[in-house]
Amino acid sequence: MTASASLPADTRIAFIGGGNMASAIIGGLIRRGLPAAQIQVVEPFEASRASLAQQHGVHAQPAASDALASADLLVWAVKPQTFRDAAAPVAPYVGGALQLSVMAGIRADAIAAASGSARVVRCMPNTPALVGQGMTGLFAAPATTAADRALAEAVIATTGDFLWVEREKQLDAVTAVSGSGPAYVFYFLEAMQQAGARLGLSDEQARRLAIGTFLGGSALAKDSPEALSTLRERVTSKGGTTYAALTVLQDEGVAASLGRAIEAADRRAAELGDEFGR
Numbered sequence: 001m002t003a004s005a006s007l008p009a010d011t012r013i014a015f016i017g018g019g020n021m022a023s024a025i026i027g028g029l030i031r032r033g034l035p036a037a038q039i040q041v042v043e044p045f046e047a048s049r050a051s052l053a054q055q056h057g058v059h060a061q062p063a064a065s066d067a068l069a070s071a072d073l074l075v076w077a078v079k080p081q082t083f084r085d086a087a088a089p090v091a092p093y094v095g096g097a098l099q100l101s102v103m104a105g106i107r108a109d110a111i112a113a114a115s116g117s118a119r120v121v122r123c124m125p126n127t128p129a130l131v132g133q134g135m136t137g138l139f140a141a142p143a144t145t146a147a148d149r150a151l152a153e154a155v156i157a158t159t160g161d162f163l164w165v166e167r168e169k170q171l172d173a174v175t176a177v178s179g180s181g182p183a184y185v186f187y188f189l190e191a192m193q194q195a196g197a198r199l200g201l202s203d204e205q206a207r208r209l210a211i212g213t214f215l216g217g218s219a220l221a222k223d224s225p226e227a228l229s230t231l232r233e234r235v236t237s238k239g240g241t242t243y244a245a246l247t248v249l250q251d252e253g254v255a256a257s258l259g260r261a262i263e264a265a266d267r268r269a270a271e272l273g274d275e276f277g278r
């Protein structure tokens with residue numbers, strides 16, 4: 001899906017939690033022209049408040065206050081483990097605001113129970129949102145309106161691409177594939193860089209080659225109507241170098257390991273909901 005929704009110019013947004021993910025979304029909003037004065041953040045740590053002010057020019061407050069009541073949208077951007085503690089002082093101010101959660105695992109009904117409002121959109125962004133290249137999955141709870149969904153979509157569209165899922169459980173899979181996914185990319189990049197350096201390239205050369213290859217491969221795959229396996233086969237001459245490399249990956253079960261890794265992340269997302277979302 002392409003980013004199409006536009007954000008009403010007078011939208012007022014409050015973030016609960018002002019860490020990495022809040023900062024990524026705030027950056028997107030500001031790049032798209034939302035005035036910093038229409039964004040507020042509840043963030044208990046002084047250093048994080050200072051960083052939000054310095055990076056984005058937004059005002060962060062150490063605790064919930066009456067100011068929250070003016071928000072059209074309240075974004076939950078604390079760790080799942082912190083949600084319960086963070087929700088209690090915020091709940092009295094939720095009122096008619098839509099709630100947008102970026103928290104892994106915590107289910108919409110748990111957010112509704114803690115806040116007193118069932119108008120909840122859950123989403124799972126990822127850190128490339130920091131550079132406007134995020135990939136986000138969104139899920140709308142039944143009590144949301146079409147206008148609520150459009151607002152959530154418009155906010156997330158400022159950070160990159162997005163798609164909607166029909167069932168809430170699918171957000172655990174989104175978390176496992178794309179939410180945690182940048183870490184898998186960095187893991188592969190690190191391994192490629194280290195291997196390149198072992199083979200005589202400088203660290204910098206190997207880093208550029210690895211990153212450029214991920215960018216180029218992803219761009220080619222994105223633009224191509226062909227199956228990913230076809231693109232892979234087109235690089236792989238019989239008896240050639242790619243064949244030699246892929247044979248090792250195949251023999252060592254790398255695809256199966258990656259599959260098990262993603263399944264572990266999916267299970268952990270479900271557990272986080274069970275542990276902290278009641």
Ligand SMILES: NC(=O)C1=CN([C@@H]2O[C@H](COP(=O)(O)OP(=O)(O)OC[C@H]3O[C@@H](n4cnc5c(N)ncnc54)[C@H](O)[C@@H]3O)[C@@H](O)[C@H]2O)C=CC1
Nearest residue numbers: 017018019020021042077078079080086102103104125126
């Ligand atoms: N980092 C990532 O790649 C992604 C993270 N997420 C989700 O985003 C959420 C936030 O993650 P990050 O931004 O990475 O974490 P973070 O640790 O950078 O940010 C959380 C912030 O919440 C603040 N906080 C702690 N207690 C609070 C309270 N009672 N009230 C208000 N704020 C409080 C912390 O000081 C911290 O700045 C998590 O639920 C995570 O599951 C989702 C997608 C990707």
Ligand SMILES: O=C(O)[C@@H]1CCC=N1
Nearest residue numbers: 104175178179180181
């Ligand atoms: O690791 C986590 O729990 C969060 C959710 C997706 C990425 N980071």
